Amino acid sequence: MTVLVHLVEPAAWRAALDTGALRPPSLAHQGFVHLSTPEQVHLPAGRLFPGRRDLVLLVVDPARLPDPVRWAPGVPGDPPDVRFPHLHGPLPTSAVVAVVPYRPPAAPLLPRPDDALARALALHRSVRVRRAAEVRDVPGGVAVLDPHFRYSRDDNRLVLTEPVDACTVAATAAAVAADAGWPHLAATLAWSGADDVARELTGRGWRAEQLVVMARPATPPPPGRRAEAVDQREVHDLWERSWRRDLSAWEADLDEVVAQLVGREHRNDRVVAVTDLAVREGGRVVSAGQLRVDGATAAFESLITDPAARGRGHGDAVLAAALDLAADAGRGLVVLEADATDWPRHWYARRGFVPVGATWEVSAQAGATIESSR
Structure with a gap:
């Protein structure tokens, strides 16, 4: 299935998520939005953004566009036989099936609209790259780094989308960890x-840890109780309680680890539109x-229910509210990752999520692994 693309600065895309459509200056001045085929995008990239590696490609499904696309010649200097697609109307955010970091000369991985696994993997990789304080090219993919949250494995890890062997993963992680001062090694292995x-x-x-990637259409569930949207700060206490239970291995630095894990979360809303949903008991958030x-x-993401409040349908209420939001906004697909060996994957399956693939998350303590891999 053919896709079109649009190259844009991340801040402009984040603003469009709030308004529902991207309206670049060309729409007002020329009456259309400049699009490209994947094979053409290097031409406007080189002309408008020479040397930039912090942009994103919007992967557009033409079938979702309400306004006509017409093909026209480029500007002087473009090959004379090349025609570019022009969208004669704003670009709806609901027509963008993926947002892919554009880091030439690496070829971007552009999911097809009907490929749920590729769309899920693109979203998870893209968020990590776009929110990172630093991104480095490494064999098989990139390393994402954020020294302000060094205990967060999600923010300091390799994200590998091309096959490499175990020796390369271990050596690359050890080298980046030694340079960046990571207390751990971590990598996502996201290839078949x-x-x-x-x-x-x-x-x-x-x-x-193998994670099952699951997906379902963004359709509302049957009528029932729904959670409420809340300010993210109202969920902090639940997160802190949960992470303190789960992080006994970090006991010596537990306060700092938990503080960093909570403190990192607000950054997601800088790159994607985030809604936190919660259920209260006695005024206290017990599920989110x-x-x-x-x-x-x-x-x-991040479904947590306080152990003392489980078995009361709170998780269903939170998930139902999320699916309602996705459906109301015209989102076509909702995705998640679940531990392949734990019960939540079966819980999600009973609520319409279907496995579409898997990834691996691998990790180790930095010092011990560096020694063992010399």
Whole structure:
């Protein structure tokens, strides 16, 4: 299925998520939005943004566009036989099936509109790259870094989308960790057939966790109780309680670790539209989850229910509110990741989510792994 693309600065895209459409200056001045085919985008990129590697490509499904697309010649200097697509109307955010970091000369991975796995992987990778304080090219992908949240493995890790072997993963992670001062090594292995690499790293002393990628259409669930949208700060206490229960391995630095894990969360809303949803008991938040919207794809994240409040339907209320929001906004797909070995994946399956693929998250303590891989 053919897609079109539009190159844009991340801040302009984030603003469009709030208004529902992208309206670049060309729409007012020329009456259309400049689009490109994937094969053409290097021409406007080189002309308008020479040397830039902090932009994003909006992957547009032409079938979702309400206004006509007409093809016309480029500007002087473009090949004379090349025709560019022009959208004669604003670009709806609901027509954008993926938002992909544009980091030439690496070829961007552009999901098809009908490929739920590719759209899910693109969203998770894109958020990590776009919110990172620093991004480095490494074999197989990139390293994302944020020294303000050094204990957050989600923000200081390798994100690998092309096949590399276990030795390369271990050596690259060790080198970046040593330079950046990470207290851990971590990598996402997001290519088909990464199982053998994950198993080999386990033999080297790494921890490996397979995550099932699940998806469902953004349609509202049956009538029932719904959670409420809340200011994210109201969820902090629930997060702190949950992370303190789960992080006994970090006991010596527990206060700092939890503070960083809570403190990092506000940055997601800088790059995608975030809504925190919660259920209260006695005025206290006891269950919460998060919907992250990035065009026509939305991710459901961080569903937590206080142990003392489980079994009362709070998780269903949070998920239902997220699906309602996604459906109302015209999002076509809701995705999530669930531990392949734990019960939540079956809970989500009973609520319409279907497995579409898997990734691996691998991690280790930095010092021990550096020694073992010399």
